[in-house]
Amino acid sequence: QDLSSYTCVPIEGKGEGLRSIRDIKYGEVIILEKPVMDIGKVVLKKVNPFKKLEKFPESMRESMKIQLERGLKELNDTSEITLGDEFKELSIETQKRVMKLYDCHQKQDTKSLLGIVSTNGLIQQNGNTLVFLTISKLNNSCLPNVAFEFVPPYGRIFAIKDIKKEEELCIDYGGYGSRFSNLTDRREMLKDKYDFDCACDLCTMDANKY
Numbered sequence: 001q002d003l004s005s006y007t008c009v010p011i012e013g014k015g016e017g018l019r020s021i022r023d024i025k026y027g028e029v030i031i032l033e034k035p036v037m038d039i040g041k042v043v044l045k046k047v048n049p050f051k052k053l054e055k056f057p058e059s060m061r062e063s064m065k066i067q068l069e070r071g072l073k074e075l076n077d078t079s080e081i082t083l084g085d086e087f088k089e090l091s092i093e094t095q096k097r098v099m100k101l102y103d104c105h106q107k108q109d110t111k112s113l114l115g116i117v118s119t120n121g122l123i124q125q126n127g128n129t130l131v132f133l134t135i136s137k138l139n140n141s142c143l144p145n146v147a148f149e150f151v152p153p154y155g156r157i158f159a160i161k162d163i164k165k166e167e168e169l170c171i172d173y174g175g176y177g178s179r180f181s182n183l184t185d186r187r188e189m190l191k192d193k194y195d196f197d198c199a200c201d202l203c204t205m206d207a208n209k210y
Helices: 051-055 058-088 092-099 113-120 183-194
Strands: 006-011 015-020 029-033 037-039 129-131 146-151 154-159 168-171
Touching (some): 037 058, 113 129
């Protein structure tokens, strides 16, 4: 890991993000970081968990929403307990740094551990969710210039193209080479899970020019 290759800075419209401070070559490992939390058996939150109800007749939606809310509350309560047990094992300093991470589910000034993990956690093939303090600072782009892989015990962020000095380092929140067949599906996922309208180069591209 080369700490001289990036810095954490405010990014307009995004909060914090990582920006390169030198040219970075394709394939170069930029961040090598151990997760501070490695959690199994936790159900992550969505900003809009009721979107799928729109497919059902209006007469059915209210009763289905009540049932879904009840089920989600039970799942969220169980997940908070699981996360709390994991959180207690962290040092006080690490706990403070975790709680400073962004929570897209935050209501007013109140963050929750489940909200933070749902916002920043990276789900692995074994179903576990990993939380990193630095990697979590990466913002999304549907045309990313870096990608993530986990080779225990380290998460790696590596360049998937040549990156110029002062470029923002961006990852694809849908997963590099993700399953989405079109831009609309990808943008809906980002809105439902992270509550933002993506304004990356791909999403704001003028189709008439291409």
